[in-house]
Amino acid sequence: xxxxxxxxxxxxxxxxxxxxxxxxxxxLGFPAIVNLVYSxxxxxxxxxxxxxxxxxxxxxxxxxxxxxxxxxWFSLRFGLLTALLECALGLFLAIFLSPLIERRSWLMxxxxxxxxxxxxxxxxxxxxxLHEFVGPVPYYLWTWFGASFSFLGPAxxxxxxxxxxxxxxxxxxxxxxxxxYQAIPKEIVEASAMDGARYRHRLWYIELPLMAPTxxxxxxxxxxxxxxxFDNVYVLxxxxxxxxxxxxxxxxxxxxFKQGAIGKAVAASVxxxxxxxxxxxxxxxxxxxRKGAIR
Amino acid sequence: xIFAKMRKxxxxxxxxxxxxxxxxxxxxxxxxxxxxxEETALRAAADAYNAKxxxxxxxxxxxxxFNRDGFWDKLQADLAAGSKxxxxxxxxxxxxxxxxxxxxxxxxxxxxxxxxxxxxxxxxQYEGKQYGVPTDLSLHFMYYRKDLIDALLKDxxxxxxxxxISEKHLGKKLEPKxxxxxxxxxxxxxxxxxxxxxxxxSPTRYGxxxxxxxxxxxxMVFQSLPRAYGGNWMxxxxxxxxxxxxxxxxxxxxxxxxxxxxxPRDSLSYEFAEANAAYASGQVAAMVQWNAAASDLTSKxxxxxxxxxxxTMAPPGGPEGRFTHIHGLGFGLNKNAxxxxxxxxxxxxxxxKEAALIYAKNSxxxxxxxxxxxxxxxxxxxxxxxxxxxxxxxxxMNGGTSAKALSVYELQAKEFTGYWSGQQSLDDxxxxxxxxxxxLLK
Numbered sequence: 001x002x003x004x005x006x007x008x009x010x011x012x013x014x015x016x017x018x019x020x021x022x023x024x025x026x027x028l029g030f031p032a033i034v035n036l037v038y039s040x041x042x043x044x045x046x047x048x049x050x051x052x053x054x055x056x057x058x059x060x061x062x063x064x065x066x067x068x069x070x071x072x073w074f075s076l077r078f079g080l081l082t083a084l085l086e087c088a089l090g091l092f093l094a095i096f097l098s099p100l101i102e103r104r105s106w107l108m109x110x111x112x113x114x115x116x117x118x119x120x121x122x123x124x125x126x127x128x129x130l131h132e133f134v135g136p137v138p139y140y141l142w143t144w145f146g147a148s149f150s151f152l153g154p155a156x157x158x159x160x161x162x163x164x165x166x167x168x169x170x171x172x173x174x175x176x177x178x179x180x181y182q183a184i185p186k187e188i189v190e191a192s193a194m195d196g197a198r199y200r201h202r203l204w205y206i207e208l209p210l211m212a213p214t215x216x217x218x219x220x221x222x223x224x225x226x227x228x229x230f231d232n233v234y235v236l237x238x239x240x241x242x243x244x245x246x247x248x249x250x251x252x253x254x255x256x257f258k259q260g261a262i263g264k265a266v267a268a269s270v271x272x273x274x275x276x277x278x279x280x281x282x283x284x285x286x287x288x289x290r291k292g293a294i295r
Numbered sequence: 296x297i298f299a300k301m302r303k304x305x306x307x308x309x310x311x312x313x314x315x316x317x318x319x320x321x322x323x324x325x326x327x328x329x330x331x332x333e334e335t336a337l338r339a340a341a342d343a344y345n346a347k348x349x350x351x352x353x354x355x356x357x358x359x360x361f362n363r364d365g366f367w368d369k370l371q372a373d374l375a376a377g378s379k380x381x382x383x384x385x386x387x388x389x390x391x392x393x394x395x396x397x398x399x400x401x402x403x404x405x406x407x408x409x410x411x412x413x414x415x416x417x418x419x420q421y422e423g424k425q426y427g428v429p430t431d432l433s434l435h436f437m438y439y440r441k442d443l444i445d446a447l448l449k450d451x452x453x454x455x456x457x458x459x460i461s462e463k464h465l466g467k468k469l470e471p472k473x474x475x476x477x478x479x480x481x482x483x484x485x486x487x488x489x490x491x492x493x494x495x496x497s498p499t500r501y502g503x504x505x506x507x508x509x510x511x512x513x514x515m516v517f518q519s520l521p522r523a524y525g526g527n528w529m530x531x532x533x534x535x536x537x538x539x540x541x542x543x544x545x546x547x548x549x550x551x552x553x554x555x556x557x558x559p560r561d562s563l564s565y566e567f568a569e570a571n572a573a574y575a576s577g578q579v580a581a582m583v584q585w586n587a588a589a590s591d592l593t594s595k596x597x598x599x600x601x602x603x604x605x606x607t608m609a610p611p612g613g614p615e616g617r618f619t620h621i622h623g624l625g626f627g628l629n630k631n632a633x634x635x636x637x638x639x640x641x642x643x644x645x646x647x648k649e650a651a652l653i654y655a656k657n658s659x660x661x662x663x664x665x666x667x668x669x670x671x672x673x674x675x676x677x678x679x680x681x682x683x684x685x686x687x688x689x690x691x692m693n694g695g696t697s698a699k700a701l702s703v704y705e706l707q708a709k710e711f712t713g714y715w716s717g718q719q720s721l722d723d724x725x726x727x728x729x730x731x732x733x734x735l736l737k
Binding site: 238 | 368371372374375376393396397500507508509510511559560561563564569572573575576578698699701702705706709710712713714715716717718719
């Protein structure tokens with residue numbers, strides 16, 4: 001069997017790849033270079049076209065800014081917790097609702113509805129739902145218990161945001177896991193049943209290991225999405241009292257537009273890029289090593 | 296053949312669309328604030344201007360509007376890029392310094408001073424130069440429940456309870472007063488009295504509602520408190536003066552009210568809309584809020600629980616007087632305007648008495664002097680109070696129109712809400728704010 005590389009001469013590859021390379025150079029390469037220049041420049045809206053190089057002052061400013069670390073810690077916690085909760089809940093629902101969804105596939109459409117709502121709109125919706133004088137939740141809490149619970153106060157805002165994010169994105173995990181669960185060959189499951197494996201053993205030793213690649217991918221996607229969260233958090237709490245609910249995306253947005261600190265905002269983006277790249281590279285390296293060990 | 300026909304048709308359609316979309320006759324393009332009363336008022340003013348016999352065809356005005364969301368950021372990007380898409384553009388008090396490098400000072404009509412008064416004109420000034428004509432003004436009212444206050448003033452037992460509460464929480468015995476005579480301590484005592492967590496017999500759940508979200512606009516609402524105690528951002532020499540007894544007093548008063556439960560626990564996520572909803576529920580006795588809320592809160596359809604019993608007053612006073620933070624929207628001149636002379640002429644006319652009255656009669660909110668507002672008082676009674684409060688109590692903080700004014704409000708929002716939510720001490724809050732402001736306003 002011949003492969004594509006064997007058949008296609010190099011010149012054809014060049015022709016095919018040129019548009020993509022040009023696209024990447026123009027739409028990713030150019031902004032990346034501009035960002036790198038801005039990150040080491042004293043730049044404002046007035047001198048966007050002729051920034052003055054100022055060394056690594058912007059990086060130092062970000063590094064020494066307590067708000068940057070506060071936002072990083074928020075993003076990390078938020079990303080990890082929401083990814084874990086969404087995947088755990090999605091996995092549970094995928095496995096236990098599977099027989100039901102198999103028979104009534106329209107249920108899946110209903111379960112997917114939260115994904116259809118824009119995150120900013122979700123934030124807006126919960127602003128109403130949780131408002132003491134407008135929202136149904138505080139209304140019933142007051143009517144039944146005479147209690148006025150602060151959902152978006154400093155002590156509870158983080159957890160409220162976690163719940164809001166989890167409720168919206170669990171269906172995504174559910175969808176992935178349901179597809180993976182359905183893809184498990186029936187004969188393996190049946191064979192294990194014939195061999196006397198109990199349900200929990202089948203789940204633990206057969207189904208979950210077969211779903212593991214999907215679980216890892218789902219965790220990664222949800223972590224990335226949670227880590228870079230912006231819309232619903234910004235609409236619900238802004239950056240929170242004292243910046244307590246500022247994610248890294250919010251930090252960068254506010255530095256850029258609200259404070260006009262363009263160099264600082266771009267420097268924070270560059271740091272974020274470098275760290276993300278290092279983490280992803282590291283994960284990729286570990287995954288490859290594991291593959292090698294298995295072979 | 297078919298393609299040729301289609302091409303012809305397409306070209307014709309493009310030509311027609313260009314005629315409809317492009318400035319067919321107008322040569323002065325003005326970028327306005329979309330989707331609200333400001334747009335209605337500007338349209339009326341532009342129509343009146345275009346109808347004038349002495350305005351030539353090439354100087355007629357055409358209006359441009361884009362979405363409110365991110366308006367100021369987009370405008371900043373446009374101006375910085377040297378956009379020629381508009382000759383005159385919207386301007387806000389707190390953003391003048393930011394846009395000034397891309398704009399030119401303007402000359403107002405000779406009547407402008409008599410129409411608006413000095414304090415209102417300062418809302419469009421930067422470094423002593425006039426950058427715009429102040430078409431709409433925003434300031435703060437004290438909204439209060441007249442029925443509740445009247446009942447309190449007549450009830451001796453309630454007065455005794457009021458004194459007891461004020462002594463316990465504020466350290467001094469106070470008597471209930473008419474809101475027109477309130478100091479910030481009177482307001483705080485009244486808020487505490489009407490709070491069920493403090494006074495279980497209170498007819499309302501909360502005495503007040505504070506907008507404590509980490510948001511720059513909420514800081515504007517707050518400023519009038521420290522200002523009444525002599526607070527300012529900086530002195531005449533440019534030294535930052537925010538670490539002062541005045542700011543200490545203001546921040547502590549808000550914290551006291553929040554900790555005592557005089558404002559909803561979720562106030563730390565409240566802004567304009569949430570505060571209005573709380574007040575309109577009938578469970579709040581008084582609040583400081585933007586004048587823009589007046590029409591909703593006194594509308595029987597929109598706020599049936601409070602419309603008939605709500606009255607408005609200027610915010611409370613302090614040892615240094617009574618103040619209401621003012622900021623305005625207006626129109627200034629784009630440095631890269633293609634029709635600079637035409638734009639200048641329109642802006643000059645917009646500052647005249649004739650234009651101000653047209654603007655006022657068509658939903659705008661200009662702060663007019665007592666003499667001028669008389670002419671629209673029958674149609675716009677709300678403008679009488681607006682003009683009166685603006686000229687008597689209006690102020691702009693030193694540095695409030697500087698290039699970094701928005702950033703100062705942002706900084707204060709972060710630091711002050713950090714204190715109110717109990718995340719940092721008052722000393723740290725003032726120290727951080729002063730340090731940040733010194734950096735921003737240097």
